[in-house]
Amino acid sequence: xxxxxxxxxxxxxxxxxxxxxxxxxxxxxxxxxxxxxxxxxxxxxxxxxxxxxxxxxxxxxxxxxxxxxxxxxxxxxxxxxxxxxxxxxxxxxxxxxxxxxxxxxxxxxxxxxxxxxxxxxxxxxxxxxxxxxxxxxxxxxxxxxxxxxxxxxxxxxxxxxxx
Amino acid sequence: xxxxxxxxxxxxxxxxxxxxxxxxxxxxxxxxxxxxxxxxxxxxxxxxxxxxxxxxxxxxxxxxxxxxxxxxxxxxxxxxxxxxxxxxxxxxxxxxxxxxxxxxxxxxxxxxxxxxxxxxxxxxxxxxxxxxxxxxxxxxxxxxxxxxxxxxxxxxxxxxxxxxxxxxxxxxxxxxxxxxxxxxxxxxxxxxxxxxxxxxxxxxxxxxxxxxxxxxxxxxxxxxxxxxxxxxxxxxxxxxxxxxxxxxxxxxxxxxxxxxxxxxxxxxxxxxxxxxxxxxxxxxxxxxxxxxxxxxxxxxxxxxxxxxxxxxxxxxxxxxxxxxxxxxxxxxxxxxxxxxxxxxxxxxxxxxxxxxxxxxxxxxxxxxxxxxxxxxxxxxxxxxxxxxxxxxxxxxxxxxxxxxxxxxxxxxxxxxxxxxxxxxxxxxxxxxxxxxxxxxxxxxxxxxxxxxxxxxxxxxxxxxxxxxxxxxxxxxxxxxxxxxxxxxxxxxxxxxxxxxxxxxxxxxxxxxxxxxxxxxxxxxxxxxxxxxxxxxxxxxxxxxxxxxxxxxxxxxxxxxxxxxxxxxxxxxxxxxxxxxxxxxxxxxxxxxxxx
Numbered sequence: 205x206x207x208x209x210x211x212x213x214x215x216x217x218x219x220x221x222x223x224x225x226x227x228x229x230x231x232x233x234x235x236x237x238x239x240x241x242x243x244x245x246x247x248x249x250x251x252x253x254x255x256x257x258x259x260x261x262x263x264x265x266x267x268x269x270x271x272x273x274x275x276x277x278x279x280x281x282x283x284x285x286x287x288x289x290x291x292x293x294x295x296x297x298x299x300x301x302x303x304x305x306x307x308x309x310x311x312x313x314x315x316x317x318x319x320x321x322x323x324x325x326x327x328x329x330x331x332x333x334x335x336x337x338x339x340x341x342x343x344x345x346x347x348x349x350x351x352x353x354x355x356x357x358x359x360x361x362x363x364x365x366x367x
Numbered sequence: 368x369x370x371x372x373x374x375x376x377x378x379x380x381x382x383x384x385x386x387x388x389x390x391x392x393x394x395x396x397x398x399x400x401x402x403x404x405x406x407x408x409x410x411x412x413x414x415x416x417x418x419x420x421x422x423x424x425x426x427x428x429x430x431x432x433x434x435x436x437x438x439x440x441x442x443x444x445x446x447x448x449x450x451x452x453x454x455x456x457x458x459x460x461x462x463x464x465x466x467x468x469x470x471x472x473x474x475x476x477x478x479x480x481x482x483x484x485x486x487x488x489x490x491x492x493x494x495x496x497x498x499x500x501x502x503x504x505x506x507x508x509x510x511x512x513x514x515x516x517x518x519x520x521x522x523x524x525x526x527x528x529x530x531x532x533x534x535x536x537x538x539x540x541x542x543x544x545x546x547x548x549x550x551x552x553x554x555x556x557x558x559x560x561x562x563x564x565x566x567x568x569x570x571x572x573x574x575x576x577x578x579x580x581x582x583x584x585x586x587x588x589x590x591x592x593x594x595x596x597x598x599x600x601x602x603x604x605x606x607x608x609x610x611x612x613x614x615x616x617x618x619x620x621x622x623x624x625x626x627x628x629x630x631x632x633x634x635x636x637x638x639x640x641x642x643x644x645x646x647x648x649x650x651x652x653x654x655x656x657x658x659x660x661x662x663x664x665x666x667x668x669x670x671x672x673x674x675x676x677x678x679x680x681x682x683x684x685x686x687x688x689x690x691x692x693x694x695x696x697x698x699x700x701x702x703x704x705x706x707x708x709x710x711x712x713x714x715x716x717x718x719x720x721x722x723x724x725x726x727x728x729x730x731x732x733x734x735x736x737x738x739x740x741x742x743x744x745x746x747x748x749x750x751x752x753x754x755x756x757x758x759x760x761x762x763x764x765x766x767x768x769x770x771x772x773x774x775x776x777x778x779x780x781x782x783x784x785x786x787x788x789x790x791x792x793x794x795x796x797x798x799x800x801x802x803x804x805x806x807x808x809x810x811x812x813x814x815x816x817x818x819x820x821x822x823x824x825x826x827x828x829x830x831x832x833x834x835x836x837x838x839x840x841x842x843x844x845x846x847x848x849x850x851x852x853x854x855x856x857x858x859x860x861x862x863x864x865x866x867x868x869x870x871x872x873x874x875x876x877x878x879x880x881x882x883x884x885x886x887x888x889x890x891x892x893x894x895x896x897x898x899x900x901x902x903x904x905x906x907x908x909x910x911x912x913x914x915x916x917x918x919x920x921x922x923x924x925x926x927x928x929x930x931x932x933x934x935x936x937x938x939x940x941x942x943x944x945x946x947x948x949x950x951x952x953x954x955x956x957x958x959x960x961x962x
Contacts (some may be wrong), residue, residue, distance in 0.1 A: 253570055256569070256570075257962055260962065261961075261962075265553070266548070266552075266553025266554070266556065266569075266962075267553075267569040267962045268544075268553055268554060268555055268556030268558075268567075268568055268569045268577075269553065269556050270569070271556060271558055271569035271570060272556040272557045272558050272569075275558045275559045275560070276557075276558075276559070276560050
């Protein structure tokens with residue numbers, strides 16, 4: 205998966221010190237990897253390479269293993285969060301009523317794939333599980349705002365509302 | 368004949384456990400037959416002892432079991448699902464079926480599912496004929512078209528001079544991941560999930576960009592063609608066919624001890640003489656013996672050790688002939704770099720001499736010389752490519768072939784190694800002492816060096832060298848040698864994971880040793896990453912015995928007594944450890960990132 209948005213994180217970034225404190229709190233125990241990664245993602249918004257390297261070094265495990273865990277769980281993201289989060293519902297009702305077309309339109313307009321962030325850091329596109337508003341299908345959600353009976357031609361206007 | 372004995376020839380491979388009377392025995396039934404085994408073994412192992420070879424794929428005797436591939440499934444009475452025999456423990460009264468219709472059907476389905484995500488072009492794959500998946504498919508009678516369609520190919524990683532990765536062929540057995548971890552490197556891991564699951568370095572990096580040390584142990588356990596040594600045979604064929612090039616070759620000790628295995632001969636067959644003939648028939652103009660420069664390495668290194676023992680450098684001194692160990696040290700223990708011997712490896716010393724001494728003496732234009740080496744090792748390809756290993760725009764070693772690659776070339780040339788007549792290595796770089804032979808086995812470099820050191824210092828032969836397990840840890844031994852009143856503590860380590868454990872566990876105590884031999888591969892070079900594929904530890908032991916026999920059969924067994932070597936020093940090289948020796952035969956190292 206290509207990393208669309210690249211952020212430069214300096215070695216001197218204060219968040220690293222907080223990450224180190226977290227790791228110390230877990231006693232640098234390698235088996236605390238997942239908890240540490242959770243905290244790291246809370247701190248940085250995602251798990252970029254320098255963060256994974258730091259975690260690997262401090263826990264004394266190979267970075268290939270850290271990378272393996274980061275890429276295995278859907279919750280962990282290797283892409284920056286983006287200012288606005290777009291979720292396209294892919295539950296059954298939304299799916300049969302055009303969810304895929306909405307997803308395709310968004311990928312085309314934003315030039316990103318699923319789970320990726322636009323180059324300018326504005327939007328992050330995700331495919332979501334059933335959002336539970338099947339009567340309003342097909343649904344997309346942006347930053348928690350629900351757009352019911354959405355159609356591809358309505359997408360540009362929706363996106364314009366979010367800087 | 369000089370008598371040099373070393374009491375503990377700790378041959379590679381795990382020690383055979385003798386059944387002690389107080390060990391618990393367990394009685395179980397496998398395929399209706401009563402089987403009695405010690406408690407604590409797996410059903411797979413119990414079946415093996417009963418003469419039943421349950422097929423496996425992710426399981427490997429050198430690695431902890433994983434239960435990933437599900438090929439070894441068996442039926443156990445009372446269990447509602449089939450269980451992986453590689454992990455299931457034996458217990459009294461257990462009833463196991465390894466070949467019921469259900470088991471055979473399940474096993475076949477597992478293999479067919481593996482084949483469904485595997486490229487079909489067997490004929491064009493380098494592992495065709497030695498591929499474990501191919502053999503398994505044959506064994507279970509798999510139908511490769513049961514689940515038709517091929518997976519999309521994945522990008523090949525040929526960044527490393529030593530190893531090539533083809534993730535498209537990977538069956539995700541995880542052997543390479545476990546092995547890389549066992550070697551203390553951990554450059555390879557599993558990433559992603561579902562159909563996207565892939566094995567490789569972190570961040571989808573290429574091997575040359577991460578801390579891979581090129582030891583090739585991953586390649587030696589890969590059941591398919593997903594990770595293999597970089598193929599340099601084409602370059603060598605091209606050089607051999609070029610009339611403007613003077614192509615020479617050197618052969619490592621461990622190669623002659625193992626090549627026979629892939630040419631229809633039993634493990635433990637020495638094929639030295641026939642190997643030389645084969646190389647000549649392939650078109651090499653001169654065939655040299657790396658054991659000659661092993662003797663040279665001993666002389667230079669023994670001299671260096673004595674210099675350090677007299678206060679001239681940091682102790683312990685670590686051997687430096689294992690290039691994967693050197694790179695490992697550079698990545699993970701850079702503070703120990705000053706401790707590494709500055710001596711090049713025998714391969715590189717030979718390479719340096721070929722383009723200078725040999726070219727001069729034989730009046731051959733060094734630019735015309737194409738120097739090839741045949742090694743049990745994948746890391747030697749990386750070593751030959753190191754920038755320091757050359758001068759005046761020429762590489763000291765132009766191409767490195769693994770034992771496996773040479774076997775392919777011999778076969779391609781239509782030669783039947785077993786029936787070839789015997790021949791000898793060429794002078795002036797072909798005569799070696801027994802000390803040179805044992806370089807290919809763990810403990811060999813230490814023994815060879817100590818023979819010379821002992822005679823230089825005490826004037827007497829090295830007595831019996833008693834090795835003891837180091838703190839009970841596997842893969843490490845230690846001994847003490849008396850050198851005219853000075854006690855010299857030595858250690859021998861094989862396997863990089865063990866080297867890491869040695870350095871980390873002992874901490875400051877490492878400095879209580881004077882000389883430490885490290886070989887990256889378990890067993891030493893006989894178990895190298897480029898050796899013929901073999902699963903059982905007995906094969907490594909058989910290979911080692913060839914080298915010990917070669918040593919015992921030589922009239923001269925002390926490196927410094929090698930007449931051809933003495934001639935080289937006296938008439939060309941100058942002083943041991945002198946300026947010319949330093950220029951050509953010694954090298955430098957550089958710290959690298961651990962990731």
